Amino acid sequence: MENKSKPKYKLILDAAVEVIAENGYHHSQVSKIAKKAGVADGTIYLYFKNKEDILVSLFEEKMGQFVSKIKDEIEQIDEADQKLYKLIEMHFQQLSEDPDLAIVTQLELRQSNKRLRLKINEVLKGYLTLMDDILHEGMKDGTFQDQLNVKLVRQVLFGTLDEVVTNWVMKEQRYNLVKQAKEVHYLIYNGLRKHN
Amino acid sequence: MENKSKPKYKLILDAAVEVIAENGYHHSQVSKIAKKAGVADGTIYLYFKNKEDILVSLFEEKMGQFVSKIKDEIEQIDEADQKLYKLIEMHFQQLSEDPDLAIVTQLELRQSNKRLRLKINEVLKGYLTLMDDILHEGMKDGTFQDQLNVKLVRQVLFGTLDEVVTNWVMKEQRYNLVKQAKEVHYLIYNGLRKHN
Amino acid sequence: MENKSKPKYKLILDAAVEVIAENGYHHSQVSKIAKKAGVADGTIYLYFKNKEDILVSLFEEKMGQFVSKIKDEIEQIDEADQKLYKLIEMHFQQLSEDPDLAIVTQLELRQSNKRLRLKINEVLKGYLTLMDDILHEGMKDGTFQDQLNVKLVRQVLFGTLDEVVTNWVMKEQRYNLVKQAKEVHYLIYNGLRKHN
Amino acid sequence: MENKSKPKYKLILDAAVEVIAENGYHHSQVSKIAKKAGVADGTIYLYFKNKEDILVSLFEEKMGQFVSKIKDEIEQIDEADQKLYKLIEMHFQQLSEDPDLAIVTQLELRQSNKRLRLKINEVLKGYLTLMDDILHEGMKDGTFQDQLNVKLVRQVLFGTLDEVVTNWVMKEQRYNLVKQAKEVHYLIYNGLRKHN
DNA sequence: AATGAATGAGATTTCATTCAT
DNA sequence: AATGAATGAAATCTCATTCAT
CATH class of the missing domain: 1.10.357.10 (Tetracycline Repressor, domain 2)
Structure with missing residues (x-):
């Protein structure tokens, strides 16, 4: 799932598309996106202001x-x-x-x-x-x-x-x-x- | 707000349109619709299966x-x-x-x-x-x-x-x-x- | 723990004193207070605006x-x-x-x-x-x-x-x-x- | 803000007083103190065991x-x-x-x-x-x-x-x-x- | 038929601390 | 000695729905 070569910013966005497509907007928790991207929940917030910003x-x-x-x-x-x-x-x-x-x-x-x-x-x-x-x-x-x-x-x-x-x-x-x-x-x- | 002559079913639907137009979908709680329709929260569920049904x-x-x-x-x-x-x-x-x-x-x-x-x-x-x-x-x-x-x-x-x-x-x-x-x-x- | 005769408002305040004295301010979650008062978490918010209000x-x-x-x-x-x-x-x-x-x-x-x-x-x-x-x-x-x-x-x-x-x-x-x-x-x- | 002649230990303590007075205890994150002291977050932990120790x-x-x-x-x-x-x-x-x-x-x-x-x-x-x-x-x-x-x-x-x-x-x-x-x-x- | 008090599951975000460089 | 990117645990509050009256 994880891709070491890609910067985390991209990794998170790609994970977000996958997760939202799979689970629907309202069941796409930040924690799910983080897991799919292979980063910790908190890491998301180093790259994005909040969930909406993703x-x-x-x-x-x-x-x-x-x-x-x-x-x-x-x-x-x-x-x-x-x-x-x-x-x-x-x-x-x-x-x-x-x-x-x-x-x-x-x-x-x-x-x-x-x-x-x-x-x-x-x-x-x-x-x-x-x-x-x-x-x-x-x-x-x-x-x-x-x-x-x-x-x-x-x-x-x-x-x-x-x-x-x-x-x-x-x-x-x-x-x-x-x-x-x-x-x-x-x-x-x-x-x-x-x-x- | 209330209209004695109308059946509650209609009253609730009209209230729903008003409430949603005014507050937006995500801020249109069942309790708000009930209030606008002049009925109790529970009454809604005598006429509709659930919120989605409204x-x-x-x-x-x-x-x-x-x-x-x-x-x-x-x-x-x-x-x-x-x-x-x-x-x-x-x-x-x-x-x-x-x-x-x-x-x-x-x-x-x-x-x-x-x-x-x-x-x-x-x-x-x-x-x-x-x-x-x-x-x-x-x-x-x-x-x-x-x-x-x-x-x-x-x-x-x-x-x-x-x-x-x-x-x-x-x-x-x-x-x-x-x-x-x-x-x-x-x-x-x-x-x-x-x-x- | 629960006291059927007391109004919930009082029950919650008394529970809050007990819980805070026992666990300290920062470890007194709303859920702990609710449990001690014998009510659901959400019930707290029928009587108090937020935690601070308690x-x-x-x-x-x-x-x-x-x-x-x-x-x-x-x-x-x-x-x-x-x-x-x-x-x-x-x-x-x-x-x-x-x-x-x-x-x-x-x-x-x-x-x-x-x-x-x-x-x-x-x-x-x-x-x-x-x-x-x-x-x-x-x-x-x-x-x-x-x-x-x-x-x-x-x-x-x-x-x-x-x-x-x-x-x-x-x-x-x-x-x-x-x-x-x-x-x-x-x-x-x-x-x-x-x-x- | 930084003072080259002062040892980091002192720098950090002085920064802490300033930051706490300015932002209040609960908004005085370690990272803020580090920034005001002109050191990296991690450096704090070379001089102090933890935040409480500061x-x-x-x-x-x-x-x-x-x-x-x-x-x-x-x-x-x-x-x-x-x-x-x-x-x-x-x-x-x-x-x-x-x-x-x-x-x-x-x-x-x-x-x-x-x-x-x-x-x-x-x-x-x-x-x-x-x-x-x-x-x-x-x-x-x-x-x-x-x-x-x-x-x-x-x-x-x-x-x-x-x-x-x-x-x-x-x-x-x-x-x-x-x-x-x-x-x-x-x-x-x-x-x-x-x-x- | 009608009420409305009570329920309780569920998720975003912060921040002290670590550790590879 | 110094860095700073990454971690991950933890808690408030909302609101659709129920059910005793």
Whole structure:
């Protein structure tokens, strides 16, 4: 379970994801996380202010990577439409590849209190901005209609992705999520593109 | 606070919505709900099996009315596209009209544990079926493309509505939600209709 | 241990005195007090806001009785000097009669934090006022010198009583405390009376 | 903060007085003392057996100086009565001059547990013996009554001094403590001297 | 049907002390 | 001699639920 080479900070965060995915948010005691990470309970508090801080850090860390990976891929693409597709695909792909993280983000972290959820929203802003950028770009270059309500479209996009992933998690990840990217993209894109 | 004419069952459910909207899910103790309803703590357990049962019943009751009102309106409409519009509009309208309920369904009840959320999903099935019906009808009569993945489209639709309402609640209901129905319908409908 | 006739409030306070005297302030967990009182841990919190509140209430209750008993006796005495003697004697007597309470007030409660000690001082004010009254009376009627610094004399008197009782408690109450009343009174009285 | 010329032992004790006076007994963690002394936490344990040992040593060191200074002055005085006065005055004076130490001895160290307080009493014995000596001397040479209960008188004296200083500390040292020496001496002396 | 006093399980966090370097 | 990262034991309080009246 323990990994001598990793710094304790990482060890604890990884353990937290595992423990929360396995036991659910409300049955994930600090002592369980510590045990899984192979450290003493008190050690947790050398790296995190309190239990909530573990969760916020977890989300910041994982979501930061999540978004920056998508960003990296998208930068190499020219067309807004293709960027949109890539975003959808990678959103599904990354969560597919880390089922524990999917459970934590889609189900367990939502059970947290309002303050924690506000912090989580803060972290999500970077992702939403990325969506906005793609939309603006597509509006500018004529790929999308030029009078889109960006804020609203972003809600459509994010709401769709979130619901699709949540359904997949609730169905215990029994089907291939990534394969749905094409269809989802088609539906969204048709909503945005110009029509004759 | 108390209402002599109402049966205690209703009194307790209404009190629950108020208390949860006001104090948040995690600070809504059974004793608080009892007090607001004007009954003793123990009385709650004559009408509900346990605390979770209050929440499920609350959701069943309110969501049942929510869906049946939409159903009633939609039955009087012929075109699938117009039905879709009506559904979106009424979804927004009903939650606009009951801000406490909006807070409870969009924010507070999500903090509940997995088992409760599964039961809530059970209640939602009636609503999702209604969406399915509209989609099938539109596919049949040629309003929508005839090879839609209904399950997926329903996720797009529900995910979108849910996210748009949640955003409105999180922004403290400061703008007119119903006015967004038209734009949301336009985006979704464009995604579904036939294109030449 | 339990006493069905007594109200729970009293039961808990009495248990607290016993438990603290026996185990010391820092080893007197709420659960120990509850057990000794014959109630559940949670019941404590129906009668007291928190653990500190038990201690403050304990002191208020016991000290209130302590002072009012002394007051009652003193009211029936005419001479300031005899009042002083009675106060000293009863101070010693009452603590002699309740050795557990003596341990708690002289040793254990002093280990509490500053805030609790301030509240304790608040309760003590009634006692100090009683001392002041005796002094003023004696100054007026010529029993004592008429230019005493009352505030200071009160400190001499209280400091003396407190130290004498503490010594007795620390010596494990092995000698007769009440018998020292006469000598203590003699020393103090000589300090206060007029000299030719 | 650190003082290169002082041995670490002294550095740590001085830091302890400062930290306790500033933060109170219960918020004076070993790590805080170490930081203020400019040493590592572990270093503390090269000089002291444990936390309690810091406090006992602190008291021994400071109280040792306290008593020996009083002894030195008193030795140069002939009359028991004047010795008594000097003791009172210097008791007040020394604590006046070191407000941090006054806070620590009068308020903070009292919050310690019974065992530590027994050790503190051990240290105090030297002071009490000094008082006894003065009393015996005065009884012998006719300054004081010759049938005093020395043990008891010593409690009156110490209890008085202690209470007067504590009051001054609790009143945040806002008045001149040393000026009260004369009055206190007068009250005590009158209690002890022969009367015709 | 209604009451409400009583129950008791369960978890976060602190901090004195150690010991490998 | 000195460091400081790591340890792990230990206790308050909440609140859903019961049951005697």
